[in-house]
Amino acid sequence: xxxxxxxxxVVGSGVAQVLDRNRASIEKKxxxxxxxxxILDRREFPGDPHEKLVIQDVQRILEDPEIQIVVEAMGxxxxxxxxxxxxxxxxxxxxxxxxxxxxxxxxxxxxxAKEKNVNFLFEASVGGGIPIIHPLHQCLGANEILxxxxxxxxxxxxxxxxxxxxxMSFEDALAMAQQLGYAEQDPTADVEGLDAxxxxxxxxxxxxxxxxxxxxVPTQGISRxxxxxxxxxxxxxxxxxxxxxxxxxxxxxxxxxxxxxxxxKSHPLATVDDVFNAILxxxxxxxxxxxxxxxxxxxxxxxxxxSDVIDAxxxxxxxxxxxxxxxxxxxxxxxxxxxxxxxVRLTGCxxxxxxxxxxxxxxxCFLQRSDSLQGEVAFVAEGLSEEELDHRLATVLAQGGTLAxxxxxxxxxx
Amino acid sequence: xxxxxxxxxVVGSGVAQVLDRNRASIEKKxxxxxxxxxILDRREFPGDPHEKLVIQDVQRILEDPEIQIVVEAMGxxxxxxxxxxxxxxxxxxxxxxxxxxxxxxxxxxxxxAKEKNVNFLFEASVGGGIPIIHPLHQCLGANEILxxxxxxxxxxxxxxxxxxxxxMSFEDALAMAQQLGYAEQDPTADVEGLDAxxxxxxxxxxxxxxxxxxxxVPTQGISRxxxxxxxxxxxxxxxxxxxxxxxxxxxxxxxxxxxxxxxxKSHPLATVDDVFNAILxxxxxxxxxxxxxxxxxxxxxxxxxxSDVIDAxxxxxxxxxxxxxxxxxxxxxxxxxxxxxxxVRLTGCxxxxxxxxxxxxxxxCFLQRSDSLQGEVAFVAEGLSEEELDHRLATVLAQGGTLAxxxxxxxxxx
Numbered sequence: 076x077x078x079x080x081x082x083x084x085v086v087g088s089g090v091a092q093v094l095d096r097n098r099a100s101i102e103k104k105x106x107x108x109x110x111x112x113x114i115l116d117r118r119e120f121p122g123d124p125h126e127k128l129v130i131q132d133v134q135r136i137l138e139d140p141e142i143q144i145v146v147e148a149m150g151x152x153x154x155x156x157x158x159x160x161x162x163x164x165x166x167x168x169x170x171x172x173x174x175x176x177x178x179x180x181x182x183x184x185x186x187x188a189k190e191k192n193v194n195f196l197f198e199a200s201v202g203g204g205i206p207i208i209h210p211l212h213q214c215l216g217a218n219e220i221l222x223x224x225x226x227x228x229x230x231x232x233x234x235x236x237x238x239x240x241x242x243m244s245f246e247d248a249l250a251m252a253q254q255l256g257y258a259e260q261d262p263t264a265d266v267e268g269l270d271a272x273x274x275x276x277x278x279x280x281x282x283x284x285x286x287x288x289x290x291x292v293p294t295q296g297i298s299r300x301x302x303x304x305x306x307x308x309x310x311x312x313x314x315x316x317x318x319x320x321x322x323x324x325x326x327x328x329x330x331x332x333x334x335x336x337x338x339x340k341s342h343p344l345a346t347v348d349d350v351f352n353a354i355l356x357x358x359x360x361x362x363x364x365x366x367x368x369x370x371x372x373x374x375x376x377x378x379x380x381x382s383d384v385i386d387a388x389x390x391x392x393x394x395x396x397x398x399x400x401x402x403x404x405x406x407x408x409x410x411x412x413x414x415x416x417x418x419v420r421l422t423g424c425x426x427x428x429x430x431x432x433x434x435x436x437x438x439x440c441f442l443q444r445s446d447s448l449q450g451e452v453a454f455v456a457e458g459l460s461e462e463e464l465d466h467r468l469a470t471v472l473a474q475g476g477t478l479a480x481x482x483x484x485x486x487x488x489x
Numbered sequence: 490x491x492x493x494x495x496x497x498x499v500v501g502s503g504v505a506q507v508l509d510r511n512r513a514s515i516e517k518k519x520x521x522x523x524x525x526x527x528i529l530d531r532r533e534f535p536g537d538p539h540e541k542l543v544i545q546d547v548q549r550i551l552e553d554p555e556i557q558i559v560v561e562a563m564g565x566x567x568x569x570x571x572x573x574x575x576x577x578x579x580x581x582x583x584x585x586x587x588x589x590x591x592x593x594x595x596x597x598x599x600x601x602a603k604e605k606n607v608n609f610l611f612e613a614s615v616g617g618g619i620p621i622i623h624p625l626h627q628c629l630g631a632n633e634i635l636x637x638x639x640x641x642x643x644x645x646x647x648x649x650x651x652x653x654x655x656x657m658s659f660e661d662a663l664a665m666a667q668q669l670g671y672a673e674q675d676p677t678a679d680v681e682g683l684d685a686x687x688x689x690x691x692x693x694x695x696x697x698x699x700x701x702x703x704x705x706v707p708t709q710g711i712s713r714x715x716x717x718x719x720x721x722x723x724x725x726x727x728x729x730x731x732x733x734x735x736x737x738x739x740x741x742x743x744x745x746x747x748x749x750x751x752x753x754k755s756h757p758l759a760t761v762d763d764v765f766n767a768i769l770x771x772x773x774x775x776x777x778x779x780x781x782x783x784x785x786x787x788x789x790x791x792x793x794x795x796s797d798v799i800d801a802x803x804x805x806x807x808x809x810x811x812x813x814x815x816x817x818x819x820x821x822x823x824x825x826x827x828x829x830x831x832x833v834r835l836t837g838c839x840x841x842x843x844x845x846x847x848x849x850x851x852x853x854c855f856l857q858r859s860d861s862l863q864g865e866v867a868f869v870a871e872g873l874s875e876e877e878l879d880h881r882l883a884t885v886l887a888q889g890g891t892l893a894x895x896x897x898x899x900x901x902x903x
Contacts, residue, residue, distance in 0.1 A: 093774045094631075096773070096774075097631060097632065097633055097773070097774070100630075100631065100633065101631055104626075104630040104809075106808050107807060138791070151783065153532060195857050197626070204772075204774070204776060204778060205779065206627075206628030206629065208623070208625045209623075209627065209628045210623070212518075212625065213620075213627075213794050213796065213799075213800070214623045214624065214793075215620065215796065216512065216514075216515065216518040216796050216799045217507050217508075217511060217515055217791070217792040217793075217794075217795030217796050217798075217799070219505030219514065220512055236901060253829055260721070278789055281791070291733065298803070300553035343760070343761075343781060346757070346760045347610045347757075351717065357619075358587060358792065359510070359788075359790065360507045360510075360511070360618070360788040360789065360791060360792035360795075361619075361782065361789045361792040362618060362782065362783045362786070362788070363782060363783070364619055364780070364783075365779075365780075365781035365782060366778070366779075366780060366781075367757060367778065367779035367780075368775065368777060368778035368779060369775070369776045369777070369778075371771035374553070374773075374774040374775070374776070375774065375775045375776055377631070378631040378632055378766050378774035378775040379628075379631075379773065379775070380631075381630070381631030381774075382627065382628045382629065382631050382720075384631075385627075385630045385631070386627070391805070395518075395520060396518050421729070442789055461657055465791035476522070481579070483611070
């Protein structure tokens with residue numbers, strides 16, 4: 076079977092490399108030879124072992140009937156979306172690592188693949204080298220999925236790890252991540268949670284059967300977290316992690332959120348550090364299962380792409396379990412109404428404001444650091460909605476003081 | 490499609506229960522209705538929702554051509570082996586949770602399934618509800634597997650957790666596990682490592698392509714671990730875990746071992762506590778991936794069985810990647826020759842013996858507890874084979890003293 080790669084950057088060249096290295100066992104698993112026929116990229120790659128395969132015109136892939144599987148590793152939606160659509164329309168299966176594309180256009184591309192009886196596969200779009208898409212729809216098939224919670228972005232997890240373990244500031248940790256190549260020069264998509272949001276949308280769509288678009292998910296990043304928050308989280312017995320969460324509520328709607336959370340140290344996600352990712356899936360039969368590994372990187376991501384290439388080569392027609400429907404109006408609940416637990420830090424709260432706060436949040440767990448600043452009040456309150464929390468905070472802030480931080484707390488009965 | 494269950498104990502009845510509960514979505518994934526036709530058990534189950542399906546004669550399953558999938562949840566090898574073989578010979582796919590059967594007869598039953606173009610599936614035999622068999626041969630298909638390390642037995646992990654967290658003795662922790670139903674009245678297979686050994690053999694056979702029999706694997710249990718060992722492991726910065734390990738050596742042979750290990754606290758397996766299992770797979774492309782979840786229990790195991798039932802229902806013929814060959818003579822290396830790291834505790838070592846020990850193990854990390862007993866010497870030595878270790882220990886013991894404990898240390902570059 077012949078394949079093409081669109082985009083010969085980190086992931087695309089990794090795919091070619093892993094295919095060269097483990098060809099014999101990969102072809103044995105695929106059940107047929109896999110021949111790389113073309114590589115689409117604007118650039119040229121003199122000296123690359125595959126330099127002669129590099130082409131600049133996508134038509135040469137589209138019009139070659141021998142190319143049956145196309146790996147899309149360009150990133151972004153333009154022109155990736157047009158190219159992927161054109162490949163599927165011509166009856167070629169597409170394997171992608173592009174979470175932005177899947178989160179924006181997944182339902183449409185899956186439907187098109189089904190119409191043409193081919194496959195649109197995206198294991199590499201979530202969790203890098205961690206098998207998660209395939210286990211979710213295949214191995215956990217006996218379960219009704221109740222909840223998914225994940226550390227889905229390695230860059231922010233690296234930054235938070237440095238802030239927690241080495242008391243670095245956010246700015247210093249980000250600069251270090253950029254130096255090490257873990258963060259891009261424009262780190263917005265990572266640090267503001269957009270990347271994690273796309274990934275939880277993909278997982279939610281697959282687990283619950285209807286497309287969830289990123290703009291339906293309240294998303295908060297980590298750029299405003301300070302060393303004070305890290306120290307107070309420690310005081311509470313936890314660490315701060317950027318989580319993407321989806322949970323099915325009793326009324327059938329979905330609670331979705333992306334943002335920094337206080338995670339108790341006893342929770343299996345609390346010890347997932349550095350650039351590692353981990354995804355906890357709670358099923359009604361299997362209970363909690365966690366998948367852990369490198370969430371990014373050339374070879375891990377390439378490995379996930381190739382597992383999809385093997386599936387595409389073996390499949391006789393569209394894989395029926397990898398499908399979802401159009402977004403359901405009203406499927407995503409108003410998360411602000413859902414009871415949960417929250418961490419709050421206020422500054423400039425003296426006598427009167429502090430008393431008001433303690434009255435408003437009676438029963439909350441108030442946190443004290445050894446070197447608390449004058450006027451700092453911090454607490455964890457449980458069993459109230461964000462709307463209710465904000466309402467009570469407004470009462471406190473009317474007296475004075477400033478809201479410095481507000482974060483989710485990962486409650487739950489793990 | 491019609492199915493039968495052989496053995497209506499914890500797992501068998503769990504399979505019926507999950508099937509009843511999540512029937513609609515399971516059948517959607519299987520692509521066909523799944524009808525439970527017969528349940529084989531010596532006992533009767535008055536009042537059970539499926540009591541009318543219970544039969545005592547296996548021939549009624551074997552001779553019913555409508556039954557195409559048989560779930561074997563009897564445990565043990567007799568009569569499970571004969572029954573499974575008879576089912577496969579009649580062209581029925583078999584799904585089992587029986588690790589003893591797979592470890593003893595896997596290669597033969599897989600070959601027979603292939604001859605008949607049906608499937609012999611065993612996701613539930615390792616890691617309970619954790620998807621591991623399927624991800625290993627499907628999702629990690631782009632990788633050459635280099636190493637597998639697992640906490641594969643929930644009973645012993647519970648006992649060790651109690652010994653570590655609550656300073657219980659082995660005997661007290663075992664008694665508690667028995668009271669809670671986590672350990673059987675005869676706990677030998679669990680505490681002596683036999684169960685973990687069967688599971689690492691199954692994983693090794695699948696990952697490396699040739700059957701590995703349990704009697705080829707040096708296996709040590711946890712019954713001789715004391716509170717002193719737990720305290721010294723803590724001193725070293727680690728915890729004691731019963732691990733099953735397989736690693737491909739440079740000469741192509743396999744290093745396999747089952748036994749208690751000192752695991753550094755920074756290692757992802759160190760925080761896997763209570764009855765949880767976790768399996769680390771190291772692939773050449775994907776790096777380390779860890780699968781974590783409940784390693785046993787009625788519904789988790791039933792969930793894994795049903796994921797196999799779905800695969801069996803969907804499969805058109807034998808799944809080609811789930812196969813291995815007969816054991817290869819010489820495939821398992823003599824582990825005693827392989828360099829590694831070891832923990833040793835000696836008692837009755839005073840002046841002369843201690844000096845001899847420090848000379849023999851120069852450069853080792855000697856461990857001291859605040860309440861060390863008189864004459865206790867403990868250390869972690871790296872970069873030597875077990876043979877070499879024993880040789881040097883013999884020199885020390887010739888001077889006097891007693892070998893109280895010897896354990897592996899999980900080295901490695903995680």
